Amino acid sequence: ETGVTQTPRHLVMGMTNKKSLKCEQHLGHNAMYWYKQSAKKPLELMFVYSLEERVENNSVPSRFSPECPNSSHLFLHLHTLQPEDSALYLCASSQGTGTGDEQYFGPGTRLTVT
């Protein structure tokens, strides 16, 4: 499955580090998403981009900074994270942001903050 790819797959970083997560979709979709998946919690939507414009920001702390340079690429820049930010970060894409537009997920980046 190569429709949505994410790098790196695993990341360990200290609280003072700066790192970036990368997502790329090869499906010709116009919308991309970042989700956070923590143990025993529902998938939490963080950001939504439609045609490279941010359309949703679910009260995410400023230590997470998204970037969408084009409709195929999405980044999540991380800085001064906290241990509770350790989670699986999933990227997804969909044709549009309408009801019924199936979201295709990437494999995720397992982030550990030490």
Added chain:
Amino acid sequence: GENVEQHPSTLSVQEGDSAVIKCTYSDSASNYFPWYKQELGKRPQLIIDIRSNVGEKKDQRIAVTLNKTAKHFSLHITETQPEDSAVYFCAAIGNTGTASKLTFGTGTRLQVTL
């Protein structure tokens, strides 16, 4: 906003038996309800969805039912097989009616034993 509750959190069935996972939602305006399957270490994938204008939808061994009055929907898997073992997430779209507003349940870990 929308709130989705999912039960049970874990479910163990014998191969060949049926499995039922139930979800409730809070926003009566929600109109689209997808179900995702996430196998261990893999990405969530859409397995079936239902819109609010129908009460039931089937796809081979999988069916979803929707009761709009009671605001609950269920996933039914018949003749379960070991490969059905995974975490299943329900989701609902809130009153903005866009895919970007998906709210997920907390997931059900289904274990199909031989």
